[in-house]
Amino acid sequence: MADYNPQEIEAKWQKRWAEARVFETEADSSKPKYYVLEMLPYPSGTMHMGHMRNYAIGDVVARVKRMRGFNVLHPMGWDAFGLPAENAAIKNNTHPRVWTNNNIAEFQRTLRRFGFSYDWRREISTCEPEYYRWNQWFFLRMLERGLAYRKKSRVNWCPKCCTVLANEQVVNGGYCWRHEDTLVESRELEQWFLKTTAYADQLVDDLKELEGSWPERVITMQRNWIGRSEGAKLKFVVADVKGAPPIEIFTTRIDTIYGATAIILAPAHPLVAKLLDDSPNRAEAESQLAQMKQSSVKTADLATAEKVGFFTGHHATNPFSGEKIPIWVGNFVLMEYGTGAIMAVPAHDERDFEFATKYNLPKPAVVTSSKPLSAETAGQPKDFRENAVGSEGAPPPVSERGSSDSRTSFSGAVEQPFTEYGLSTNSGAFSGLPSRIAIEKMTAFAEKKGFGRREIVFRLRDWGISRQRYWGTPIPVVYCPDHGLQPVPYEDLPVLLPPNPKLTGEGESPLAATPEFVKASCPKCGGPARRETDTMDTFVDSSWYFYRYCDPHNEKAPFDSVKVGYWFPIDQYIGGITHAILHLLYSRFWCKVMRDLGLVGHNEPISRLFTQGMVQKGGVAMSKSRGNVVGAIDMAEKYGADTGRLYTLFAAPPEKDLEWSEESIEGSWRFLNRVFRLVDKHAAAVRDSKDWNFDPKGMTDKERDLIRVTYQTMTRVTQDFEKRWHFNSAIAQIMELTNEIYLAEPLENGVRPEIRKEVLQILTLLLAPMTPHIAEEMWEMLGNTDGLSNAPWPILAGEQLELAKDNELEIPVQVNGRVRTTLKVPAGATEADVAAKAKADAAVARHVEGKRIVKQIYVPNKLLNLVVQ
RNA sequence: GCCCGGGUGGCGGAAUGGCAGACGCUGAGGACUUAAAAUCCUCCGGGGAUUUUUCCUCAUGUGGGUUCGACUCCCACCCCGGGCACCA
Incomplete structure (x- = not known):
């Protein structure tokens, strides 16, 4: 008898998965591909359960698809440029890179602790020159095509960010999206723009391709935004x-x-x-x-x-x-x-x-x-x-x-x-x-x-990408007194950020205050020139990162079009509704530009989009500033990753907001213990048993009932996963199956080991996508030596289909639409059989007596309704 | 103002035209224990009748409608949440 010890089990299996490289994946045209992706996180401090829910949902999808035979791409990376890093660096007198890398390390540790099935070899970080050089490369390509240009214009200036904001970043009728108490000012500045308006028509028209597979409200919001x-x-x-x-x-x-x-x-x-x-x-x-x-x-x-x-x-x-x-x-x-x-x-x-x-x-x-x-x-x-x-x-x-x-x-x-x-x-x-x-x-x-x-x-205007801050991608142009604006030659990319900037958060841009950065030579005449000191909006980074995952270490191009051709479009993208306009609109724009550059062959990068609900505590979204966060690592240490994952999936359907409850999570913890004890109890008897041959001959009633409920649960859970994404009701079904097994205890009485094995294995397989560590452990306890992560998803076939059928049905009988009794009838009973039995029933007779039956409605195997006058 | 969501027990939620409240939490009772924890079992929407059984009735925001039958479909309204908002 062993107790369920999540800390031990989870560490054990995470190590095994890494050693066996089970989640590493390559393009393989012999298998159907499936690209599932959660929105790339901005690594800020510690990860809370609000973040975690997003990844838990994505991981269930990735694991189910893997078990169903798909070649699954499931990568992760970091949206690593941005103002918070720079502000933190100013405050602590350090370098933004230090703050950023510390946070990345913390986020990565947390994600690994939860056992998400990422191909970590593909990890990217947008603040690395290996990544941002391709931002610069794209910028130059757009410059050539007139899609990037410079103009003087009225811009939105956030006095707290000390930088300009895109129209999309001005919220609530004039406030900064990062500082919701700060009014945006209007300033006249010379700025870089990307010509999103050149694609305005396509950005509206192609929304039609997304209808039915993107949330309707996201499509509406984009349509209104483009206006x-x-x-x-x-x-x-x-x-x-x-x-x-x-x-x-x-x-x-x-x-x-x-x-x-x-x-x-x-x-x-x-x-x-x-x-x-x-x-x-x-x-x-x-x-x-x-x-x-x-x-x-x-x-x-x-x-x-x-x-x-x-x-x-x-x-x-x-x-x-x-x-x-x-x-x-x-x-x-x-x-x-x-x-x-x-x-x-x-x-x-x-x-x-x-x-x-x-x-x-x-x-x-x-x-x-x-x-x-x-x-x-x-x-x-x-x-x-x-x-x-x-x-x-x-x-x-x-x-x-x-x-x-x-x-x-x-x-x-x-x-x-x-x-x-x-x-x-x-x-x-x-x-x-x-x-x-x-x-x-x-x-x-x-x-x-x-x-x-x-x-x-x-209504849509061009995307202003100039930012007057340090921690972003330098815009790769120089200004020559004789030859004016000159693009940095491709072979000179990347234009690196200076390693030791003076960061004050005030006055002009930090790059402009760094003479060794500003000093450049003109690519045309070699004479002295001034380097552009604006950096790019970080939404540039996230507009194409999911392409880089397909080919993350390419040094010659942003990606190999053949690899992208295999994986794209993204089959399932999962993230918050907050990005309904900004990130998703820019990504769609970027895709169309790349298509016109001949780099990709599709119109739209994302086939299906799912927007999950927020995790709340005390009725408001978890956030550091509100101080109501439940740390993901704390959760894993207290209950284990599997309990944390299970609870976030069970407490609400994924599209709805979820109110965090410390009391309810105990229920998820208890359930996993209950399942573990069950498997543990029978493991010894079952481990060396042969597989069951599905022969219905000689089965006891107890065996039949147990097998029936198991197979029925299996079918319903599969539907909840694949058709409806109702993870909460999938879990409820699995809990019900577990309860049924408990009620049949002791199984030693009348249930052969091979049937116990069949039941417990299916129970384990159904849990595997949601609580993979405990499932692997139980799978091993039941005598399996091959891992669970690529085990085939259980599907009923042959004899099993018969065994899943009910042999007796309960038919509710209504009189004038009100249920008066329920009848037990053998499967296959005809309407006449049911009606005759109903009319003979005392409870029914009481309501029919003295009245005339004017109509009889029979829904086969479902219900009988007698209409009387 | 306009456009989306949503409103079901004490709580999270289930049921998308066919037994409303699955599953879980909380609560109550029982078993085990010297005891506690853990565990296992049972009960748990309101009202009424009947009394260890069962029956009736009301109930899914409100009011209508369609239907043999409505949480589910239609119409009107109320409330909550979100998005957009001088876009000509």
């Missing part, structure tokens, strides 16, 4: 300023143009200054503008902020109606989106409505609901067509608005903006057309007349 909107750009001529260029506006609702009562410019619009030069109330307007520009820095409550604006004193001409409408400046118009100018249609846009109400602009209605006979439209004629003209029609006359148009109920003002599609009205020759058709015809008209064109506008 493609189809509309038209139109030119409005400034009527009363000589030499002023026309104002270009973007609209998705060209059909509402007859209702435009103002042009509104963004405060930062280049034309504003010119218009004000010539403005009667120039001084006042300029002070308002200054105020507006200042307050627009605070983007925090932008959506709720009041709309303010002022009249420039000038007018523009509506190209459709010929009407002169005032040009305003408004704080709610964004320079970054569209053209930085809009036409305001108060009757059909909520924002314009609000603005017009405040400043008393007219709100003529030009679209009416097409829904028949609503209260508003009841009085309207049904056929608007008589007023409509084809696209060949002449430019429409200026519409006569107001009470003169007795054919509609609109009298020039609306109570509420009507923003839906409907029928055009008061729109000259386009009146009466459904909105969709009006949009088409009016766009065509504008194109024909040359004052507008069809246009697609994206």
Whole structure:
């Protein structure tokens, strides 16, 4: 009799796995491949159970697939560049590399302690020159293709990070993603960008390939983020300023143009200054503008902020109606989106409505609901067509608005903006057309007349990758006084980080303050040149790391395309919802760039994505800053890795948040002890037994019952693993099987050793993906000498299929949908058999008595329902 | 405001049209023990009737609907969580 000793067992098997190299893998075209990956961790301090859950889920998948005969790639590495390392280094007066490597060592020790089945030979660390040189290599390739460029622009600056942030890193309407209490400032800086917008269309369109295998909300979030909107750009001529260029506006609702009562410019619009030069109330307007520009820095409550604006004193001409409408400046118009100018249609846009109400602009209605006979439209004629003209029609006359148009109920003002599609009205020759058709015809008209064109506008902007910090990939370019910007030649890569930077966390970038780094020579003339001192956003590192796993030690290229061709795309990616936009969008972009460089042959890098829930304690996510973490190593020391793994899988389905409970984990610990005792008790008797031959002859009832429940459990557990990822209910089934075996004790009475062996082996195999150490140990105790990790997953075949079937069924009998009794009937009983037996049953008879059976519903082997009146 | 999730015992959760509450935690009782721990067994949604057995009834956020039958499908609403939010 041995006690379950997880510390001993777990160390023993981890050593054996490493010695036998069971998780090391190579491309092998004779086997189906399976690439399962958990998102690469940022190694920060100690690992807690929130991290652990992610890896536990991935490891179950990897182990199940391995047992099912797949060639499994399951690697791990480190997202090792980043600000926390630099900040910690400043604080402790050490080097970021020291802090980072200590953390990596700690994380690695923890992951090894949990026995995850990684191929550790493939481990990568993004802060190593062997890795980041390929960031630089990709950058140069993008530079050649015009996908990397430099421009001066307004950027998001986090005063705490002392660096710029990408748009994606600005959260909660204007705060830093790393410092949620810090407002992001707006600064004008010269920055490096990657042209994500060049792939905007593909990034939206290819989301279709992911439908059904990525979580719907991730797809929606990406689609919203890219924000493609189809509309038209139109030119409005400034009527009363000589030499002023026309104002270009973007609209998705060209059909509402007859209702435009103002042009509104963004405060930062280049034309504003010119218009004000010539403005009667120039001084006042300029002070308002200054105020507006200042307050627009605070983007925090932008959506709720009041709309303010002022009249420039000038007018523009509506190209459709010929009407002169005032040009305003408004704080709610964004320079970054569209053209930085809009036409305001108060009757059909909520924002314009609000603005017009405040400043008393007219709100003529030009679209009416097409829904028949609503209260508003009841009085309207049904056929608007008589007023409509084809696209060949002449430019429409200026519409006569107001009470003169007795054919509609609109009298020039609306109570509420009507923003839906409907029928055009008061729109000259386009009146009466459904909105969709009006949009088409009016766009065509504008194109024909040359004052507008069809246009697609994206919310997505280019990815700003410049960071003014040390601990990242240097951008490989130099600036020569004579030859300007020069890429570092490929053969000179990597551009190494200087080993001993001065890190202060203040002022300019640390690299700029390191003269030996800045000093360079021009690749063209050899003369003195200045090296670029920005480093890359760390999301560059994580955009392609999963390719490097396929070929981690390649010194000639980021990877061998043949190897990537074998492993890609990733079959299953697992990580938190927090990366729904940033990491996953950049990765998709990177993949498309690599495809166009001829490096990979697929459109999308990740076939299936799973976003697991968080581990919480006290109702909030575990995090160091909240101080509510349960350390993974502590867990392993107290209960062992298997108990920790089992509990995180059992306590909640993987997609849901999990509330950590110290009490509940005891249950998982008890269960493993219970299973271990069972195997231990029978090991001696079973170890040398021959395998069972599945011969049903001569089986005792006890044997049959035990085998039946075992096989049924096996089938259900397999389904939970493969089809539904319901690990919690898989574990529940295994617990139930264990309980059944206990109730059949003592097994020595009436259960032959070979049948006991069959039952206990299946129990062990079912547990193996989740609690691999104890399973290996029990597998060995049961007399197996080959390891469990590549043992075939148990599947019912031949005689076993018969043995799994119930020979007696319990059929609930309902009367009018309420269960009145359950009947035991032999398997294969017909409807007539069941009905006859039911009607003879006293409990049923009580409810049927005196009534007429009007209907009888029988679901074979499931249920009988008698409908009575 | 818009778009996703979700709402089931004291708790985590199970059941995706067919016996609601599997499995686990907590709690109660029993067995073993000198005793304790560990272990093993039994019970554990509410109300009522009957009294060691069993039966009835209510109950899956609320109100309707579809169906022989609804936690599950449809409609409306309430609450909780998350995402997006002047994107023209």
